[in-house]
Amino acid sequence: MHWAIEGALRWAGLTGLYVVLAGQLSISEMTAGLLTGLAAAALSLALRAAAEQRFRLRAPWHRLVPRLSLAVLRDVNRVAVTLAKAVIAGHAGSIQGQPIAPIGETAAGVGRRALAILLVSVAPNGYVLESRRAELTLHRLAEAAPAADRQRLL
Numbered sequence: 001m002h003w004a005i006e007g008a009l010r011w012a013g014l015t016g017l018y019v020v021l022a023g024q025l026s027i028s029e030m031t032a033g034l035l036t037g038l039a040a041a042a043l044s045l046a047l048r049a050a051a052e053q054r055f056r057l058r059a060p061w062h063r064l065v066p067r068l069s070l071a072v073l074r075d076v077n078r079v080a081v082t083l084a085k086a087v088i089a090g091h092a093g094s095i096q097g098q099p100i101a102p103i104g105e106t107a108a109g110v111g112r113r114a115l116a117i118l119l120v121s122v123a124p125n126g127y128v129l130e131s132r133r134a135e136l137t138l139h140r141l142a143e144a145a146p147a148a149d150r151q152r153l154l
Helices: 002-022 027-050 061-089 107-122
Strands: 094-099 126-131 135-140
Touching: 002 027, 061 107, 107 126, 107 135
Parallel strands: none
Antiparallel strands: 094 135, 126 135
């Protein structure tokens, strides 16, 4: 019975997401939302049942969430000032390197690298253009010094 409740909740959530993204509540959109939500929920449950190992994000969330929140708030202010200046004088941003600690090619290492890229790209002032072995190439709107701690992102 547990899978039925889980499936119903997924179906409702995915249908709701479809309707929100569709932007209108017509009969045809509701029908499409219900059918695609059902299909996505069924495939999701089937993949979960067939998987040998469950997908879990193992990250130090207690350390990452406060740091990410502060970085986003700081970068929002910095980018707002830079965009205001760009309206007047014009500004294209800059390409910078962010050193990171080299990570092995294991599944855990690749996952940590993906999480580091995501965290850098979430901040308003940085977007990852390229990932190299020991460095991320970023586009930044406002000038910012690269983090001194290569382990900080991991």
